[in-house]
Amino acid sequence: MGFNVPVINRDSEILKQEAKKWLEQQENQKKCVLVIVSIALLLDNMLYMVIVPIIPKYLRDIHNYEVSFEGYHNETHRLANGTYIVTAVGGHIDYHDEELELGWLFASKALLQIFVNPFSGYIIDRVGYEIPMILGLCTMFFSTAIFALGKSYGVLLFARSLQGFGSAFADTSGLAMIADRFTEENERSAALGIALAFISFGCLVAPPFGSVLYSLAGKPVPFLILSFVCLADAIAVFMVINPHRRGTDSHGERVQGTPMWRLFMDPFIACCSGALIMANVSLAFLEPTITTWMAEVMPETPGWLVGVIWLPPFFPHVLGVYVTVKLLKSFPGYTWAIAMIGLSMEGIACFAIPYTNSVLQLIIPLAFVCFGIALIDTSLLPMLGHLVDTRHVSVYGSVYAIADISYSLAYAFGPIIAGWIVTNWGFKALNIIIFITNIGYAPVLFLLRKVHSYDSLNGGGAAPTQNGEMTQLNNAPGYSQVGGKTETTVFNDSYQGWEDQQSYQNSANIPNHAVSFQDSRPQAEFPAGYDPLNPQW
Template sequence: MEYDGSAVSAKSATLKLSEMGERTKQLGSAMQDPNRQRKLILVIVCVALLLDNMLYMVIVPIIPDYLVDLETEQAARTHANSSVSRANRDNLDIQIGVLFASKAILQLMVNPLSGTFIDRVGYDIPLLIGLLIMFVSTCIFAFAENYGTLFAARSLQGLGSAFADTSGIAMIADRYTEEAERSRALGVALAFISFGSLVAPPFGGVLYEFAGKRVPFIVLASVCLADGVLLLTVIRPFSNGARANMPVGTPIYRLMTDPYIAVVAGALTVCNIPLAFLEPTISSWMESTMNASKWEMGLIWLPAFFPHVLGVYVTVRLAARYPELQWFYGALGMVIIGGSSCTVPACRTPGQLMLPLCGVCFGIALVDTALLPTLAFLVDVRHVSVYGSVYAIADISYSLAYALGPVVAGQIVHNLGFVQLNLGMGLVNVLYAPALLLLRCVCQMKKSCSERNVLLEEEPKGLYDSIRMQERRLRRKGLCTTTVNENELSETPRSLSEEESSGPELT
């Protein structure tokens, strides 16, 4: 009887192991499915962007108070007056401004190199490198005990962002080749960016108040580590043998000289200036004009998340129906940003102030959602369809605004005043909006085939061209193709027989 019972138990255990193995095999095959893998990659990239922007903003309610405590402890140890003097307060403001700007400054310097690196090795390894660096910098933040260590951690975060942000957005653009799908996927990524930026200050403030300085950073570091493990599981970056067949991307200096890409990059910088300049200056202005409390200063940004998501949704829906008007959505967003920025100084209560800030975030959503897919489209039709360098240029545009904000905005307010700062930012956005008219002829090309035309007299160069030629062959039903070079844009209708006779097809 005992022998029969053990045999039954062994048989049951064998069946369970077999079922587990079958489920594991099904899970592995499901993860290799292209559509499922695209969705998982979108999730991984969105979590990475969420983490980066939470790390950028989570220190807003933590660092000023923490540095004051460090200054007070240092004064107490030297038997000096334990209160922070006015001179020390001014020095502290400079330290906070430099600390906030250090991430964007290093990101600005590294992006040209990271964009070229991404074009050479692909998108997955740089994303993993960025997540690893962000994890290390977050852990350093959690256990830092002096200003020098905080500065090193903040700068290191900028290095990680230069790899993670650029490779993540470029990976989305590469995996979603259709314009409507690409706009939708980039819109989802922008929503996560907005959510991370706006939810981080209350998240960090609450945990700092009730659990201490280390807990917010430990939580974010844990999520960052989990996202890196998921990336290794889904993509397996070190086992991708097709990386050697990647085409050579257009150098970043040539992309910067492209007039259309330069117009888009300028718009991304100008539209983010109001947000970058208001973040370090609006709290002191609220304190002096509204006598606002700390919680009111932190919560005025939270409602802006909803119009930002609304702006993303509206732009994605409009772009799907009227893709030739992407330039108009961006120009409209810049006008909304300009008008909202000019109305900020007229507000007299925190409730009134929320309205123009919502307008600024709504306008930024219109500009970003319309122009980020346009960058990928411009690379497709005018250059090589490799997106690392072009999104490094976009990241440079953002970093330029946020590097200048903490350093320049305070000086402008001190010398000219808060009202003049907002009027100037609004005027710059309104005046730049007509420049997007230059994109009108480019966006009209979306009615034709949007993939980069590969010269069929030559064999396909690498994985990206091969995939696009396969997709184009499946979709082709006597449609026209677009013949594009770097200096001019022209549409040449060609019949199916003419196209097939011009060179060998991929079989």
């Protein structure tokens, strides 16, 4: 007997047994996996965006930059008692290399994430999904705690880069874990759609979260809260560790996943990766530049309103996730069309942004941008899992590392390229470039129309049995052939109690051919009186 739990008045051992029994059910395991991964993705994107309202002011407060006073002039005032006071008025303080140091600090997480992802995908394919996710979340816990307590630029840069190392493991293993546990395609689309909604929510809620806590309690508080949530999420992963993963075969040996370089050479996966980059380039270009443009075009806009300009588009993004999941369920063969519409919608909306004159007008194209991103991400992320299932080996670490690299490329180099374009050509030219590239890439997605014609690893040769399971046809030379053509036979699962004879299936030995359930059944050319229960046969 354990101790009595207050409030609910239940014994702790009984509660532990009930929780263990609940977790042993497969559907409940799936729910826990989805919750844990969604929280991990939420934390990662909050860590990415929470520094936006905090770090620029904090670095000035700790006198990180060399400063110079530009444009000041002296004014002399004589007081009533005859005292003269000289004051410096006008001008401004120039913080040397501020934009450069801020740019490196913001981009360091995504840059390190790009370099670590190939290694994280390789490791995840070989050791499973849960342990790398725990490693990533624990790394995020330590790096965020260091960031909370750091008081110099060097320490903050190191902690920010370490966050990228942890995110490379946590994000990739989380998406791969969803693809591994949710094997049915519509179910997988819905689960990944929910995870994507948490990604967007993290990006949008982080700036006000950080700003409010920083003003009320100082810099350490928001980062310490996020760090301890990372640790709690890492502990929760232990509840869903499954030693009997799909990454092992029937003999318990681990299946080797397809190398990342070979996945990159798959034209379908390369097309999806390019579309994910193009979809997120718009946000990566607009987020660091739209605030300055609003200050020039809409100078009367209050500062608080500029800070929450991305909050209303969050709701169209959630709507886009819901609509995409429903469309994929109704039209499973038109994933490419949904992604093409989303990318085109995103480009047209960006083209309209420079022509808006008020905040209300600006929210409308931004809403269409987020809606289009939801169409692309929610349709293509499940497709990556489907491509691995049908064209490669069903181990998902490397393919979702490619997806994470696509996101990181957009957010690592997007702000740098966007700043250069706006400085030299202007904000309107930036949006025209986004429009041209998105519309230009949209026809490339037409290549994905053949994705769902693949039903097995070799693109064909699978036949459904009566119970709906896909089994490999027997291709052994001269085996069940009539007139030179392979004969396809649908067997009855209740034949002579065959479902209980797993030992014979394991002992079947067909030269140069993989053992399968269909191959081990009695064939027409076996002699009369064949008895599958007799081991001599």
